[in-house]
Amino acid sequence: MRLMLVEDDDHVAAALTAVLSRHGFAVTHCRSGAEALQAMLPDDRAPFDVVLLDLGLPDTDGFEVCGRIRKVSTTPVIMVTARSDVRSRIHGLNLGADDYVVKPYDTGELLARIHAVARRTTPGTPDPADPVPGSDVLRLGAVTVELTTRQVNVGGAAVPLTRKEFDLLALLAGRPGVVFRREQIISEVWRTSWEGTGRTLEVHVASLRAKLRTPALIETVRGVGYRLVPPAAA
Structure with missing residues (x-):
């Protein structure tokens, strides 16, 4: 599963990338909104399956990035942020985010949420418990x-x-x-x-x-x- 991690803190990104990689994700790390939007442009690679989006980015607000992603792609977006107020959660979901996770979070819960939105929003995305497609x-x-x-x-x-x-x-x-x-x-x-x-x-x-x-x-x-x-x- 290809995953885009949009996070400007390199230490946080490195730790999370290590965990995600151990669980079979191919992680692309973007440090800014502009870098994330550029990575969303079509190329020869398979599209991303999930985007983990921090809201506190150096060049633009994560809400704006989410809105622009949603205009060009149906890729599931999970906002991962320290903003815990209800208004921010509602705003993010109204912009098209598929889930909203507040820092600090449990890694196991984050992994479960990633798999959940992938199954819910991407037809044919395998559950971790599913066998290899086409194999009995x-x-x-x-x-x-x-x-x-x-x-x-x-x-x-x-x-x-x-x-x-x-x-x-x-x-x-x-x-x-x-x-x-x-x-x-x-x-x-x-x-x-x-x-x-x-x-x-x-x-x-x-x-x-x-x-x-x-x-x-x-x-x-x-x-x-x-x-x-x-x-x-x-």
């Missing part, structure tokens, strides 16, 4: 995941999984190499919040590793979450 069978070395029948085979032998174990495996296997935050996994698989559910996730990961007989297939990313390691890189 995922092959991960000796492990085969049949999404339609919800069957898993290891070395040709069927492996019975619980409903949540399968949902967890399908989520990770749908985007090999992408790191999923613990909070995001709990939200997608258990449809609940992280609080009080962390131990359940750890138990399911341990159970999957044992049943699939490939412990290295699911990697723990310390302090963040989990990712499925493509077998060639395992």
Whole structure:
């Protein structure tokens, strides 16, 4: 997913870009409104999927940038700003912003909002839990995941999984190499919040590793979450 980050603070932008990159985003950083509008012009690259727009820009107000983006593009715009007053929120949404996030924010919530507006406003944008488009069978070395029948085979032998174990495996296997935050996994698989559910996730990961007989297939990313390691890189 291509994402434009419009943020004049290089330290903030660097930290956020690092997080977004770990989650599979290709980030283009723009430091001003003029730079952002220039980047929106059509070129040979795929269009942006989401714009994260700070309002306090050095050359022009972010509200104006949002209004001008909306005149030429339907790309989802999320305003990310310290302006928390209701009037600013209403003004931003009236200008065409798809969401409004107030700093400081939780990174997990920001990621969830990015995926939410992309699904809502861009037809065909995959959910992180969705399989690779057009694929009903995922092959991960000796492990085969049949999404339609919800069957898993290891070395040709069927492996019975619980409903949540399968949902967890399908989520990770749908985007090999992408790191999923613990909070995001709990939200997608258990449809609940992280609080009080962390131990359940750890138990399911341990159970999957044992049943699939490939412990290295699911990697723990310390302090963040989990990712499925493509077998060639395992």
